[in-house]
Amino acid sequence: MMSRGATRVIRSVVGPPRCFSTAAVRTIGTDSATAKISNGTAGFFPLNPGKASERAAVTWIRFPVMGARNASTVALDAKEQKEEEKVGTGSAGGVAGGTGGNDEKAIVSYWGISPGKVTKEDGTEWRWSCFRPWETYKANVEIDLKKHHVPVTFLDKVAFWTVKSLRYPTDLFFQRRYGCRAMMLETVAAVPGMVGGMLLHCKSIRRFEHSGGWIKALLEEAENERMHLMTFMEVAKPRWYERALVFAVQGVFFNAYFLGYLVSPKFAHRVTGYLEEEAIHSYTEFLKELDAGRIENVPAPAIAVDYWQLPPEATLRDVVVIVRADEAHHRDVNHFASDIHYQGHELKEAPAPLGYH
Numbered sequence: 001m002m003s004r005g006a007t008r009v010i011r012s013v014v015g016p017p018r019c020f021s022t023a024a025v026r027t028i029g030t031d032s033a034t035a036k037i038s039n040g041t042a043g044f045f046p047l048n049p050g051k052a053s054e055r056a057a058v059t060w061i062r063f064p065v066m067g068a069r070n071a072s073t074v075a076l077d078a079k080e081q082k083e084e085e086k087v088g089t090g091s092a093g094g095v096a097g098g099t100g101g102n103d104e105k106a107i108v109s110y111w112g113i114s115p116g117k118v119t120k121e122d123g124t125e126w127r128w129s130c131f132r133p134w135e136t137y138k139a140n141v142e143i144d145l146k147k148h149h150v151p152v153t154f155l156d157k158v159a160f161w162t163v164k165s166l167r168y169p170t171d172l173f174f175q176r177r178y179g180c181r182a183m184m185l186e187t188v189a190a191v192p193g194m195v196g197g198m199l200l201h202c203k204s205i206r207r208f209e210h211s212g213g214w215i216k217a218l219l220e221e222a223e224n225e226r227m228h229l230m231t232f233m234e235v236a237k238p239r240w241y242e243r244a245l246v247f248a249v250q251g252v253f254f255n256a257y258f259l260g261y262l263v264s265p266k267f268a269h270r271v272t273g274y275l276e277e278e279a280i281h282s283y284t285e286f287l288k289e290l291d292a293g294r295i296e297n298v299p300a301p302a303i304a305v306d307y308w309q310l311p312p313e314a315t316l317r318d319v320v321v322i323v324r325a326d327e328a329h330h331r332d333v334n335h336f337a338s339d340i341h342y343q344g345h346e347l348k349e350a351p352a353p354l355g356y357h
């Protein structure tokens with residue numbers, strides 16, 4: 001029987017057991033004899049890594065390789081680990097995407113998913129993977145910003161004063177830091193659409209019925225709000241305590257809105273309608289600060305230029321004007337949704353305002 005010490009020595013020379021090492025995989029892919037064996041045993045090992053589909057299969061096997069290696073990092077010396085990573089990066093097969101530079105480790109996929117190259121109208125490469133050219137739009141900035149739903153019913157008044165009461169602590173916390181305020185408010189504004197869309201989705205599949213397009217409309221709203229956040233993130237960097245606040249507020253607001261929507265969708269949509277009215281007010285104040293020169297009118301973030309099809313020379317002011325127009329559209333959609341309920345109907349009975357920008 002081999003002693004434990006001898007085993008250790010042998011293991012240190014041979015290395016840890018490699019069920020699927022990168023080197024072994026390559027051999028499998030290139031050596032026909034081995035390939036036959038592997039083909040016979042597993043059925044998915046490639047015979048010809050020159051073919052894209054087979055390259056993908058080669059790279060698939062790297063997941064367990066890396067997983068196994070990572071699990072036993074102690075057994076590897078740093079140099080070897082680095083070399084392994086380099087091999088992974090240099091692999092041509094099955095790269096599933098990635099927008100970074102050449103130094104970044106490529107993501108490999110067995111599944112043959114390749115996002116393909118998307119170009120802009122001018123032929124330059126589309127750099128955003130979170131949205132594509134066909135999802136961009138020009139906002140209607142002519143929308144009436146002053147429209148207001150006068151609260152008449154008890155429920156409307158509760159919704160109105162709930163939102164109004166939230167404004168005071170917000171004003172107190174952010175003062176005139178409108179960039180930061182906008183960014184933080186967008187972390188909240190992106191919640192109602194997602195919650196409403198999710199609940200309507202569940203309702204649709206639970207009751208075997210159509211949604212009238214409202215699931216998509218509300219999810220579109222959530223995505224649009226998230227894009228507002230992605231934009232303002234570029235011009236205002238949140239501090240640690242602001243990030244902590246987002247955690248707390250999201251935890252409370254998501255659950256409160258979820259319960260609110262379950263109990264009364266008409267109330268929930270009314271609350272969102274009033275939140276959007278407040279957002280319009282906030283962005284109007286933001287514009288005043290920009291026009292007064294108290295906030296620098298920096299060039300528009302690149303993500304905003306592409307998302308709202310803005311000219312390259314667009315500025316932060318242009319972005320704020322457009323975002324404010326978006327908020328006005330959300331205001332209309334949510335008050336409309338609440339009105340549908342007030343009139344004794346369900347949302348599915350009125351076609352949703354899809355693509356209403």
Ligand SMILES: [Fe+2]
Nearest residue numbers: 186189225228
């Ligand atoms: Fe927004």
Ligand SMILES: [Fe+2]
Nearest residue numbers: 189276327330
């Ligand atoms: Fe909004």
